[in-house]
Amino acid sequence: MAELLRTEHLVKVYDNMSMPALDDITLTIPTGRIVGLLGPNGSGKTTLIKLINGLLQPTSGSVLIEGNRPGPVSKAVVSYLPDRFCLPGDRTAEELMQFYADFYADFDRERAETMLGSLQIERTARIKGLSKGTKEKLQLIMAMSRRARLYVLDEPIAGVDPAARDYILKTIISNYQPDASILLSTHLISDVENILDDVIFIRNGRILLCSSVEKIREEQGKSLDAYFREVFAC
Amino acid sequence: MLGRLMKYEWKYIWKKLLIFAGVLLAATGIGLVSTGLIGKLHEQDEFAAFAIGMLGFMFYYTLIMGASIGMSVIVAIRFYKSVYGEEGYVTHTLPVSGREILWSHVLVNGFAVFSVGLIMQISLSLIMNDFFRGIFDTATLPGLGGVGNNGNIYAQMLGLSGVGAWVVIVLYLAIGTLCSVMMIYASVVLGQKWKKHKVFGAVVSYILINGSMVLLSWIILIPFMIRTIMGGDFFADGPSNITGGFLWIALAIDLLYGVIMYLIVDHGLTKRLNLE
Structure with a gap:
């Protein structure tokens, strides 16, 4: 399996904090894997994701995506779903599809239209007029409609109802190519457990564990959710 | 990709630009009527018309200043x-x-600020001649060197032909717009240093940058002014003696600040x- 993402001794210290948000993170994500980035609140998951997307600058260390530092080249192959809603509210879904098609060569408009139809999202309505759940679904549709090499999804199912969660997870699995990978952060481990190939446990900015889900189940004799609760018990 | 970014910036700004242009046109109409009324003071000694005209002129001036500030605020928020x-x-x-993100903003939103500025200058050039004539007896008042009596007011103030004056004004406006947009963007970038009050930080940064620019202008211009006034009969020569010199110095300061602000914004967005 070819290497898609590599971080080396990655450190991030925010200006207003004495403790590093990320401390010496070295990890590799190969192609064709769905990787869960799991940890409690404030463990550094979103910071790591933002560094991968070039939204934060590392204090030290490096991030490489297919050998490139975060920049125009890496952003052309990474599809990012942030943990917050950030699409411009004055546009319609139709205009948004055009916007994505203009900037991303890998944007699959047909796929986006199919998903919009399945979730009954009106194409001509202004985004700001949509419900919170619909906005989140729309944002996920845009991210998953790209034929990207790496999908970085920050809490993709946190704000949607359980029925929509199943659809979203199905969407994630069915829409990524075998040569692509997904890095997915979530608290809702039981919901995603069945789709994950590997997991990264992170706490206080440090990696606690990097392993395949299968190996955890074999060695620990319990589900990933149960093991997570055990490791991160308060 | 710069072209595509610019396309989306233009989609955002064009309707707003149209509204501001409409406001400026309406303001110009008010200004023309007002200066006509002001002129009646000399022609027919009608003080009431003069008073209404002055109020109208103040309204005109508030509108054009408001349009200019309003467009800058929209560009900052965007x-x-x-x-x-x-x-x-x-x-x-x-x-x-x-860098592409920065230039898409500078070129498109800078064009919007420039357009508002240009309409404003055209409007002022149409109105200020009549305004001066209405207020003063400019033919005999030596301090104004006959401003308002003949041709374009800018041409007289700059000591150039009409076309030459407009070329200089457009150049000055273009460089001034670039500098002013860069100052706005640099203030927003520097405002990010404030952890909890980023908008407040941007406003404070803008005041400080603008203040330093005014201070620098004064430091450079005061000796120039003294030399110019001491060295010749400024009042007899007309205003171009001093306004022309001022313009080139102000242009150089704008350029200097524009470059410094660009470096700050570029660093903030790329590093x-x-x-x-």
């Missing part, structure tokens, strides 16, 4: 929201460089971007 607000997550994950 930059803040699309670069550092929630939309920044979309903007900065597009396959474009920070120091931290969307927390």
